[in-house]
Amino acid sequence: MWGFIGAALVVAAASFWQSFGWLLWGVNPNLVLVSLITTSFFLRERWSFLFLAALAGLILKFSPSGREELIIIFLLGIGLAVLKNYLPWNNLLGVLVLIFLGTLIFYLFFGPRLIFSVVFGKEIFLNLALGLLFFALLGGVWQNKK
Amino acid sequence: MRRYFVIFLTAVLIFITYLTNFFIHKKKEAGENLLLKQENQELRAQIQKVSVVAEDVELASKTAKRLPAVVFSVYPFNIKSEVTISLGEEDAIKDGGEVTLGDNILVGEVSQVFRRESAVKTIFDSSFEMPVRVGEKSANGLLQGGNEPKVILVEKNKDVQIGDLIYSADARFSYGLKIGEVNEIRELKTGAFKELTVKTPFNVSELRRVLVRISD
Numbered sequence: 001m002w003g004f005i006g007a008a009l010v011v012a013a014a015s016f017w018q019s020f021g022w023l024l025w026g027v028n029p030n031l032v033l034v035s036l037i038t039t040s041f042f043l044r045e046r047w048s049f050l051f052l053a054a055l056a057g058l059i060l061k062f063s064p065s066g067r068e069e070l071i072i073i074f075l076l077g078i079g080l081a082v083l084k085n086y087l088p089w090n091n092l093l094g095v096l097v098l099i100f101l102g103t104l105i106f107y108l109f110f111g112p113r114l115i116f117s118v119v120f121g122k123e124i125f126l127n128l129a130l131g132l133l134f135f136a137l138l139g140g141v142w143q144n145k146k
Numbered sequence: 147m148r149r150y151f152v153i154f155l156t157a158v159l160i161f162i163t164y165l166t167n168f169f170i171h172k173k174k175e176a177g178e179n180l181l182l183k184q185e186n187q188e189l190r191a192q193i194q195k196v197s198v199v200a201e202d203v204e205l206a207s208k209t210a211k212r213l214p215a216v217v218f219s220v221y222p223f224n225i226k227s228e229v230t231i232s233l234g235e236e237d238a239i240k241d242g243g244e245v246t247l248g249d250n251i252l253v254g255e256v257s258q259v260f261r262r263e264s265a266v267k268t269i270f271d272s273s274f275e276m277p278v279r280v281g282e283k284s285a286n287g288l289l290q291g292g293n294e295p296k297v298i299l300v301e302k303n304k305d306v307q308i309g310d311l312i313y314s315a316d317a318r319f320s321y322g323l324k325i326g327e328v329n330e331i332r333e334l335k336t337g338a339f340k341e342l343t344v345k346t347p348f349n350v351s352e353l354r355r356v357l358v359r360i361s362d
Contacts, residue, residue, distance in 0.1 A: 027293070
């Protein structure tokens with residue numbers, strides 16, 4: 001119960017931070033994707049994870065239309081959470097690989113030209129760094145190791 | 147029982163997020179420092195405009211009708227630069243409408259209109275492009291939007307200095323709206339053009355209230 005509440009707080013806080021457009025190092029790290037991927041390694045029940053992915057989408061919604069970006073983030077979160085079950089590495093490495101993959105896929109969908117830009121490089125670096133931070137934070141709650 | 151409750155809540159959240167117009171307004175309050183900074187930038191833009199825009203053109207711009215709008219939220223990813231504002235179809239807002247900070251600083255253009263809100267593509271969007279002029283000698287150039295906007299295709303023989311005003315010269319917008327100032331001049335080794343980086347008078351995250359031009 002407390003584990004789920006902790007995960008919900010992390011995802012909600014990350015979504016709010018991102019939705020206010022507060023920049024780090026001049027870019028918006030994809031906190032929602034990072035928090036969803038990291039929490040998927042700690043939540044056992046898939047419906048709990050789906051709830052968090054849906055909650056993140058609502059908090060992040062930035063205009064009246066149901067934008068494609070939110071749908072892709074939702075699907076990416078779920079897809080990568082399923083993919084994690086097939087990774088041969090320990091949880092920490094799995095988190096980092098999936099964050100990199102998730103960020104790359106998101107850019108391939110919506111900004112392929114930006115993949116070779118400084119913005120993408122900065123975002124990848126920040127996403128990975130924040131993924132480590134979230135993993136350490138949630139690991140302290142669950143102490144879950146593969 | 148708990149699982150069914152979670153499934154139900156998830157379905158409700160998905161419905162609200164993807165099938166309704168509801169979204170959480172994330173409007174921020176403007177601190178006194180920010181308001182003073184924006185006022186200062188507006189006054190500076192006004193003064194700079196005097197030297198580059200003819201009086202009759204300036205008068206036409208001043209009489210354009212503009213409605214104030216609150217910025218509700220900011221596009222949260224790095225892919226593009228957009229804000230959602232509090233005016234929409236019901237307020238006679240149209241696609242392509244000019245959006246400014248004060249009367250003299252260009253923010254961007256309306257890209258999508260909903261019933262009571264609109265999305266505005268700002269000059270920081272990587273797909274934003276418009277013809278501009280630079281300095282008192284009115285050197286022509288093309289503004290390319292992005293995290294760090296720049297002006298390209300400025301002829302090498304045109305005299306441009308650091309600090310020169312960069313202003314709008316696009317039929318879509320009022321003539322002479324400030325985009326920013328020349329921050330750096332890059333002389334390209336090949337070709338007949340040079341490139342300028344732009345120092346902008348605002349950041350997207352600082353936007354609280356803007357003005358939207360209504361069709362005359």
